[in-house]
Amino acid sequence: MKGLGLPTEGAAISTKAKNDKYHRILEAAVTVFAQSGFHESTISQIARAAGVADGTIYLYFKNKDDILVHFFNYKTRQVFACFREEVDQAQTAVDKLRNLIRRHLDEFQKDRFMAVLYQAETHRINRLAEDQIHEMHKMYLDLIAEIVEQGQVEGAIRRDLYVGLVKRYIIGGVDEVINTWLHSDGKYDLTSMADPLVDLFIRGIGTQQELNR
Amino acid sequence: MKGLGLPTEGAAISTKAKNDKYHRILEAAVTVFAQSGFHESTISQIARAAGVADGTIYLYFKNKDDILVHFFNYKTRQVFACFREEVDQAQTAVDKLRNLIRRHLDEFQKDRFMAVLYQAETHRINRLAEDQIHEMHKMYLDLIAEIVEQGQVEGAIRRDLYVGLVKRYIIGGVDEVINTWLHSDGKYDLTSMADPLVDLFIRGIGTQQELNR
Amino acid sequence: MKGLGLPTEGAAISTKAKNDKYHRILEAAVTVFAQSGFHESTISQIARAAGVADGTIYLYFKNKDDILVHFFNYKTRQVFACFREEVDQAQTAVDKLRNLIRRHLDEFQKDRFMAVLYQAETHRINRLAEDQIHEMHKMYLDLIAEIVEQGQVEGAIRRDLYVGLVKRYIIGGVDEVINTWLHSDGKYDLTSMADPLVDLFIRGIGTQQELNR
């Protein structure tokens, strides 16, 4: 974790009740950040949303920035962790990819606040949560790499691929589908985009004719 | 243009020298915004970077937000405009797509500040430049739609595609490639990613075998 | 009270200590406003005079304007309230008028800052404290009207008077006496002006001869 760690959580919190407050603040913060953006949100808003006093927040977080760091450390990490499960449950590489993407869209659709915050913050640079974001991308990369390798063994996936690019190819398409959904006020079903999207990933937009040219 | 227009530029400024100052501030602002983010940037920083007094900025822009709006209205519009040229210069759909993406990566590589700002702001919601961003996406969509349709006529592109999804599939992959490049401090050549990426778009990651299953 | 009320005081402050700070700021503001005028006064000056930080003022008042509104809502209202007492304590209309004016001059002499602020703000139009000023004038009018009517019943006051004009006639004379005193640095005793002034109000400047002409 590149030296960031969880200073507050490990040291100061021990009982269940306290830990509860830590999470209450975190969830409240995500909600508030998602609604107004990080800078437009105030500590008071978060405190009110969490049902605690302003000062209490500083018992659990070093400062306002720290809340964002913890968010990426906890909330999205947890979501990304479940992607692994999903991948493990399928047999073939293509099924794994389909499961991964379906679950990805599903989770982001279920927690819109997280989705907004994730989309906004992963596209900023010189950011507070830089380290976390790097790590999360790495997790995604690892999943994709694994799937691609297996698919290559199975003969379902091309062997001439630069895996670093494949990751961006896939994560980019998924992110953009989520992003468009968010900007459209999330009125349609996001998860149903999974299958057509996976189809594009696998087959591309070209015809056989073009491929055999 | 949904009534936004260029109120300041058109009305108040006429001579070349003045217009110069307008652009100097705009360029300075983009640089500063890209380095620190919009909210972390101050008017003083921008003024210093542009070599003018703080107050001078308000002769050319209504307020801080207005600078961002003008940026999207002028700078990125100009870049996106050149995409059209690039598309028009190629004959086949596949060549058009390749040209588009190569130029896209090239322009963003040449103006890193714009790239940063564009990536950051297009992924926020409830944004100031909402209208401009929507329009720009629409421009991109139109280009892709055109290419896809032509490709379908030519027989090079599949006929069973939902074009709305194809747009996100392509723009997402391109954006993510740019985004990764930005986060990696732009040390490698971005444009060289164009051909492998287009190959993925066209052929997907699947093998013939998989496709013919 | 036309819906203005005392939003800050009533809701947010309850203990004696806090309320103390509210009043300290209010008194400090009146002093500063009286010395330099409302617009020439700065929040920093008021804060320094009240012995609090700039930001603290905004815990008790919505903004700078709000301080002025609260001043008229609280301080002068309180002064005007005591006029009623004074009137009630006398029997005849003439004695009531004399008591009223004596007390008026007395209170304004005792609180010079309030006097300055009152004189300055009641003579500006389109003002922030417009509502309060209207109401205060109305209170004065009611008192005068009451006195005049009683005097007419008693036979001590002429029956051919337009009461609206009588109010201005009296309030104008009193105000001008105060105003002159304020501009003369308040070196002489203001209250001693009450009796000669009342005499003028009652008898006018004309002689019997003139009256009987």
Next chain:
Amino acid sequence: MKGLGLPTEGAAISTKAKNDKYHRILEAAVTVFAQSGFHESTISQIARAAGVADGTIYLYFKNKDDILVHFFNYKTRQVFACFREEVDQAQTAVDKLRNLIRRHLDEFQKDRFMAVLYQAETHRINRLAEDQIHEMHKMYLDLIAEIVEQGQVEGAIRRDLYVGLVKRYIIGGVDEVINTWLHSDGKYDLTSMADPLVDLFIRGIGTQQELNR
């Protein structure tokens, strides 16, 4: 003139055309000041209203404050000067007083902007135009003193009056009548208030009975 003088006018302006601009600015300033108050008015507003450039104002006035000083030095002085004429045209003291007040109300009704500005500024202390205001009051006092003395000789006015108080008694009533008219949006005729008001000044509000008690 206590050392203030007319520095700009005397020295820099000579031709008729220039002097024209001086007056145009002054009239424009009065209009703007009356509408928004002195501090809320900007040099740009005044310049626009006068049809000149911002910088031009500084050729005729030392600074913003200087405009206010010149206003009292020129505009109201001129109005007060005509009061003398009015007084000279009547024979008896009472007629003189009636003429004075009628003209006073008439002039202020005719130039509402001046009235507003005059009312606002004469009731502020530590003011820029302090000297001018003192002098104007002195002019009024002299007029009243003259009238009262003549009236005393004629036997129409009481001999037991403190003239300093009589001035405030009269000027106060007149001012308040004007002030009320201004606050009521000037919808009724102000001049018609002159006769009833003079009647009050001469006879007071008391009855004979009271006077003879």
Next chain:
DNA sequence: AATGAATGAGCGTTCATTCAT
């Protein structure tokens, strides 16, 4: 531990004034 009143640095913005043209 929990509070929330108090703080004050720092921001965006305004506008009187200047001065090169």
Next chain:
DNA sequence: GATGAATGAACGCTCATTCAT
């Protein structure tokens, strides 16, 4: 003389952070 673009000091106000209770 006349201009108006440029200036930058100064303001009102916000809000992350502290600390006495």
